[in-house]
Amino acid sequence: AQSVTQLGSHVTVSEGALVLLRCNYSSSVPPYLFWYVQYPNQGLQLLLKYTTGATLVKGINGFEAEFKKSETSFHLTKPSAHMSDAAEYFCAVSVLGTSYGKLTFGQGTILTVHP
Amino acid sequence: NAGVTQTPKFQVLKTGQSMTLQCAQDMNHEYMSWYRQDPGMGLRLIHYSVGAGITDQGEVPNGYNVSRSTTEDFPLRLLSAAPSQTSVYFCASSLKPQGANEKLFFGSGTQLSVL
Numbered sequence: 174a175q176s177v178t179q180l181g182s183h184v185t186v187s188e189g190a191l192v193l194l195r196c197n198y199s200s201s202v203p204p205y206l207f208w209y210v211q212y213p214n215q216g217l218q219l220l221l222k223y224t225t226g227a228t229l230v231k232g233i234n235g236f237e238a239e240f241k242k243s244e245t246s247f248h249l250t251k252p253s254a255h256m257s258d259a260a261e262y263f264c265a266v267s268v269l270g271t272s273y274g275k276l277t278f279g280q281g282t283i284l285t286v287h288p
Numbered sequence: 289n290a291g292v293t294q295t296p297k298f299q300v301l302k303t304g305q306s307m308t309l310q311c312a313q314d315m316n317h318e319y320m321s322w323y324r325q326d327p328g329m330g331l332r333l334i335h336y337s338v339g340a341g342i343t344d345q346g347e348v349p350n351g352y353n354v355s356r357s358t359t360e361d362f363p364l365r366l367l368s369a370a371p372s373q374t375s376v377y378f379c380a381s382s383l384k385p386q387g388a389n390e391k392l393f394f395g396s397g398t399q400l401s402v403l
Binding site for chain 1: 292328329330331332333378380386388390391392394395396397
């Protein structure tokens with residue numbers, strides 16, 4: 174069974190500061206890892222995903238994440254926060270074990286950006 | 289493209305009432321699913337479908353029914369609403385199984401309150 178833990182339910186940064194959202198996963202098989210973003214009153218949108226190969230994954234809006242197998246982590250970063258980055262972010266892990274597979278979401282991290 | 293369309297956006301029910309949340313997608317996706325989102329708990333899978341006529345239970349199926357008569361539509365029925373079903377509900381679809389490194393397309397959600 175797989176699981177995801179997001180460290181910190183709320184993260185606050187100043188505009189222009191580094192954004193770091195932490196995600197650790199547990200999986201008995203090589204995982205597929207995702208970050209989704211949810212803007213207020215909207216559904217989730219895919220930010221980026223890790224499959225195989227390059228461990229540093231670049232996504233939309235300047236975000237990137239690094240898969241570290243030894244640390245079972247997939248932290249999301251952005252060098253310089255923008256006001257428009259304020260949203261809730263979800264880390265997710267998927268495993269294809271059945272005909273449908275299973276996507277497990279973390280608890281979410283709300284990012285607040287102060288001017 | 290409309291993508292995934294959910295209706296209604298908001299709904300208030302009294303305990304014991306029934307209702308159907310509608311979900312439609314126009315991307316010819318075989319795989320569709322329903323999630324509920326509760327604070328601090330991320331998204332939890334309610335029911336899913338791998339194609340017309342095929343549905344199965346997810347993580348939290350109790351109190352919900354689904355059917356899939358067409359590829360496009362995947363309604364979620366609450367037969368007798370309970371306050372514990374107060375939540376935000378999301379419908380999602382994908383071209384391939386969730387576990388197959390596949391991006392999910394989400395609707396904008398239905399906010400349900402059960403009094």
